[in-house]
Amino acid sequence: MKALVFEDVHHPVRFSEVAVPKLNEGEVWVDVMAAALNHRDVWITKGLYPGLQPGVVLGSDACVLYEGKQYLINPNVNWGPDPRVGGKSYSILGMPTHGTFCEKMAIAKDRLVPKPEHLSSVQAAAMPLGGLTAFRALMKKGKCTSKDRVCINGIGGGVALIVMQFALAAGAEVWVTSSSDEKISKAKDLGAVGGQNYRHDGWHKALQSQSGGFDIIIDSAGGPGFNNLLKIANPGARIVTYGGSAGAIEKLSPQILFWKQLEIHGTTMGNDQEFLEMVEFVDQHKIVPVLDRIYSLEEGPQAFARMDQGSQFGKIVFEI
Numbered sequence: 001m002k003a004l005v006f007e008d009v010h011h012p013v014r015f016s017e018v019a020v021p022k023l024n025e026g027e028v029w030v031d032v033m034a035a036a037l038n039h040r041d042v043w044i045t046k047g048l049y050p051g052l053q054p055g056v057v058l059g060s061d062a063c064v065l066y067e068g069k070q071y072l073i074n075p076n077v078n079w080g081p082d083p084r085v086g087g088k089s090y091s092i093l094g095m096p097t098h099g100t101f102c103e104k105m106a107i108a109k110d111r112l113v114p115k116p117e118h119l120s121s122v123q124a125a126a127m128p129l130g131g132l133t134a135f136r137a138l139m140k141k142g143k144c145t146s147k148d149r150v151c152i153n154g155i156g157g158g159v160a161l162i163v164m165q166f167a168l169a170a171g172a173e174v175w176v177t178s179s180s181d182e183k184i185s186k187a188k189d190l191g192a193v194g195g196q197n198y199r200h201d202g203w204h205k206a207l208q209s210q211s212g213g214f215d216i217i218i219d220s221a222g223g224p225g226f227n228n229l230l231k232i233a234n235p236g237a238r239i240v241t242y243g244g245s246a247g248a249i250e251k252l253s254p255q256i257l258f259w260k261q262l263e264i265h266g267t268t269m270g271n272d273q274e275f276l277e278m279v280e281f282v283d284q285h286k287i288v289p290v291l292d293r294i295y296s297l298e299e300g301p302q303a304f305a306r307m308d309q310g311s312q313f314g315k316i317v318f319e320i
Helices: 039-045 119-123 129-139 158-169 181-189 204-213 227-230 254-259 272-285 299-311
Strands: 001-007 014-017 026-038 063-066 069-073 102-110 112-114 147-153 173-178 193-195 214-219 233-243 261-268 291-297 315-319
Touching: 001 299, 014 299, 026 039, 026 069, 026 119, 026 129, 039 299, 063 102, 063 119, 102 147, 112 204, 112 272, 119 291, 119 315, 129 158, 129 233, 147 158, 147 204, 158 173, 158 214, 158 315, 173 181, 173 204, 181 193, 181 233, 193 204, 214 227, 227 233, 227 254, 291 299, 299 315
Parallel strands: 147 173, 147 214, 173 193, 214 233, 233 261, 291 315
Antiparallel strands: 001 014, 026 063, 026 102, 026 315, 063 069, 069 112
């Protein structure tokens, strides 16, 4: 079968013929209808991920066909007994186990969750990993309600956009930041009240003045700019971070942290129950993820390059 395979660090993904793996106990064969690209896949090719193994089929997200019905794949592997945090044996589909960028795959049957009927297979494929990360960050860690004003730092990526859609569905007021004025404008078209370009000097002061401050801030960057997020947080606010693309956080002010009684939460992915709750939330509110571009598997290197350049707005999906 055809698949996108991790060959080695700093090498482009390889589109090639691979052997169909054998079924293990509890697994079933499924046909992959569509699979979505995540930053995780790009970071793997750059060597920025532990436990890399050449020859592994990449990909964590998919909509698949099994016995005539369509399912989402829960990308969690062995979360473990503690719902608060994944255990020592926890991993994510697509490294070190084979993932979804292929025509056919073996998957544990308990990883299959019925697809919400309002989503196409391509739309559904864009939801699992990003949706789970967004749901846990916003709803579980951030405890978002209709009374909250939410700031999403770095709008444009798949997870950030899903966070925005979830917050709007929950009735919250949403503001965004980005390095792109165009992405801010697109976010406003989708329901955000406003935003600021964090490349501009004093962006946080302008955003604070316009919005009145935030009860929840969702961040995926970290880095030096994280300190400005504390400044625009309201007293008692929850700041949730699920990424570190801008690097280490330096010179964090403990005074702002304790005087405002702020909560800072780290999160990544989510447990199996949260995955089910996320799918139910998507179904209840008829949420449709924002898609950037659709590629074939053969166009894998182009899709990876687009995500690496950061020019996408929404999810990049392979239609198989």
